Amino acid sequence: xxxxxxxxxxxxxxxxxxxxxxxxxxxxxxxxxxxxxxxxxxxxxxxxxxxxxxxxxxxxxxxxxxxxxxxxxxxxxxxxxxxxxxxxxxxxxxxxxxxxxxxxxxxxxxxxx
Amino acid sequence: xxxxxxxxxxxxxxxxxxxxxxxxxxxxxxxxxxxxxxxxxxxxxxxxxxxxxxxxxxxxxxxxxxxxxxxxxxxxxxxxxxxxxxxxxxxxxxxxxxxxxxxxxxxxxxxxxx
Numbered sequence: 001x002x003x004x005x006x007x008x009x010x011x012x013x014x015x016x017x018x019x020x021x022x023x024x025x026x027x028x029x030x031x032x033x034x035x036x037x038x039x040x041x042x043x044x045x046x047x048x049x050x051x052x053x054x055x056x057x058x059x060x061x062x063x064x065x066x067x068x069x070x071x072x073x074x075x076x077x078x079x080x081x082x083x084x085x086x087x088x089x090x091x092x093x094x095x096x097x098x099x100x101x102x103x104x105x106x107x108x109x110x111x112x113x
Numbered sequence: 114x115x116x117x118x119x120x121x122x123x124x125x126x127x128x129x130x131x132x133x134x135x136x137x138x139x140x141x142x143x144x145x146x147x148x149x150x151x152x153x154x155x156x157x158x159x160x161x162x163x164x165x166x167x168x169x170x171x172x173x174x175x176x177x178x179x180x181x182x183x184x185x186x187x188x189x190x191x192x193x194x195x196x197x198x199x200x201x202x203x204x205x206x207x208x209x210x211x212x213x214x215x216x217x218x219x220x221x222x223x224x225x226x227x
Contacts, residue, residue, distance in 0.1 A: 040122060040219045041219055042117070042119075042203055042205075042217035042220050043157070043203065043215075045214065045215075048214075090156055090157070092156075101159055102157070102159065102215070104157045104158070105156050106154070106155055107154075107155075
């Protein structure tokens with residue numbers, strides 16, 4: 001089915017480990033986003049990519065890096081995981097001219113112990 | 114910059130009763146306003162949006178929201194809820210001309226009881 005695919009769905013990391021969250025969309029969207037969701041805080045933007053080859057920081061970028069590998073894929077990397085990064089991570093993409101019609105993936109639940 | 118406050122973290126309600134989920138925002142510029150819904154273990158889906166024009170906007174499943182500029186509010190209402198409406202609802206705002214950046218509220222968990 002067309003949409004935004006995130007892998008993995010669940011992950012447990014030890015403090016200091018690194019990992020990459022993968023996101024791919026098959027809708028030919030230009031813009032892609034990474035959010036984290038924490039209880040009572042809604043979704044906060046980590047990084048975004050307005051188009052292939054560009055990335056920009058969002059509200060909470062510290063401790064993360066991103067790569068827009070091509071138009072389809074936008075990955076999020078944690079170089080040295082910390083317990084404060086325990087969260088649910090959502091990737092989203094946006095169709096040009098859709099007036100904020102984001103398509104979200106189903107999320108990655110990350111626990112850092 | 115914009116901010117969003119959802120006044121209730123949880124709203125329990127019986128099936129077929131009316132419900133209102135409250136959302137207030139602050140912004141120094143004109144805004145676009147949105148409600149997203151998140152069903153268990155899923156991503157967010159756009160429920161409805163206000164961009165311009167009529168201040169009352171409706172969704173296909175019976176929800177409506179009214180943009181009140183003077184009160185800086187965008188409350189979500191439904192006259193009769195169903196069990197299937199159980200979900201978390203997020204209000205979001207974007208400043209006009211701010212690109213496509215959304216600022217989300219903390220969410221309201223709607224719990225519909227039989």
